[in-house]
Amino acid sequence: MSLAIEVTGLTKSYKTKSGDTVDAIKGIDLHVNEGEILAFLGSNGAGKTTTIEILEGFRDRTSGNVQVLGEDPEHASRTWREDIGIVLQESAPDRSLTAHESVSMYASFYDAPRPVDEVLEIVGLTDSAGQRTKALSGGQKRRLDLAIALVGDPKLVFLDEPTTGFDPSARREAWEMIEQLRSVGATVLLTTHYMDEAEHLADRIVVISDGLISAEGTAADLAEQVKLLTRIAWNPAEVPAEALPDLFRSELHTTTEELAIETTEVTAVVHALTGWATANGSRIDSLSVMRPNLEDTFLRLTAAGDAR
């Protein structure tokens, strides 16, 4: 499989107005396979947009090698742009043009565009094609953004925070739409600060934190990597602390209402509790087992960035 994006040792520093040097990107290696959907996950200020804008050719870099579709974006030709589709984090279409006209205008800037009607169909804007863009809802404008990114028939699509600021139903719709990209066969690099979005859409997730890549893999890989603890809690009136093997007893959190333990050894703990209960004819209706969720995983992965 060939690579759509290959980045080694990327750094970006810039001077603030007060004269300090800020290292936004501190050395990133990244590769994206052709046809892959890769999510670039990080909290605000982690360096997501800086990185994606370097890959898009909007910003220069301080050091490192960057190859996007075989060219260095900083010195890429106009023809390189024929194969790139971009959805910016923030942009508004011309208010006076209709959705169809907006897409047609962008289509006219490419040598071999997709048919405009087909693109509007893909993003689900066929019914609103004749409306002025100022009359479109926020979600519809984002669809239009995507239609504009797709109309050049790109091999590679960049989506910078495609659902930030959306309500839950608009996000769902956006997700469905982005999944359509898979059917188009494009390589997609998207940035997000939602773990569930990354998990839902991407083949692979790269976590960026404070300008460095802190983890990489599928959502399950990431949960595994951070070794989050499962929280097991129950009422001490039903099963006393003594039911647990000595090994775990030192880790117990005790309150008057509940006993709790945070552990990776879920099987051993639950076995000890249920074994005691069975042997002593007790019921443990209060037992709860809380698996770490995606947001916990994300928070742990990006903790370094937030600690600044």
Add this chain to the structure above:
Amino acid sequence: MITKTLSSAKYALLSFRRNPAATFFTIIFPVLFLVIFGLVFGSEETGPADQLVKVSTFIVPGILALSIVSATFVNLAMNQVIRREAGQLKRLRGTPLSPLGHIIGQILASLVIVVFMTVLVTVIGRLFFGVEFNLSSIGVFALSIGLGSVTFSALGLAITAIIPNDDAAPAVTNATVFPLYFISDVFFFSDDDSSGFIDTLGDIFPVKPLTESLQDSYNPFIESVSLPWGKWAVIAAWGVFGIVAAAKFFKWTPQTERR
């Protein structure tokens, strides 16, 4: 490249036509000025006793100069700032349309508006105020309009660099052009000797040289208009300044974060 540039111009015009504020300030506004000043002052006469000319003969080319500045400088400054702040210019940079293709496309759209306004102002001047166009000076007339259009387009693109956001765009552009209109004989033909401070000030900026070269080509007593090299040189110098400044300082990315 050429078809992409023409397409850029086509959609810029479409967008212009549908924007009520833009059409009002660029088309209706100059026509209103022409009608009002024409009715109020137009029938007065001016000039040496043996060469009396109706004032409207000079108001028509004055308003034409104003129309050219509106269609190029004001129009481009406003809509490029709006496009920049909406992220549209950045987005265009992400397409195969070259930056120069975009710029030329936008200027072409302005030139179309200039041609439209030239016809409109000339026809209204002829029909309502009986202002005859001096056909012998059509070459000077056309060259002055062409040179003025390019110069004020370049200046319009250059000034976007000092306009921080779209709210500031009308204020900055109008604050720039209105004082110039008043010191540039756009509204009144002054037959005073050009010696006062205001006159000298007007001569330095490009609006008055444009107004005067257009007025000369309307004046029936100027038999054959000698080529106004001095005035053209002032306009061209500003044009070069505009092109250099625009090339160096024109910004493609939004200058204000919307969060």
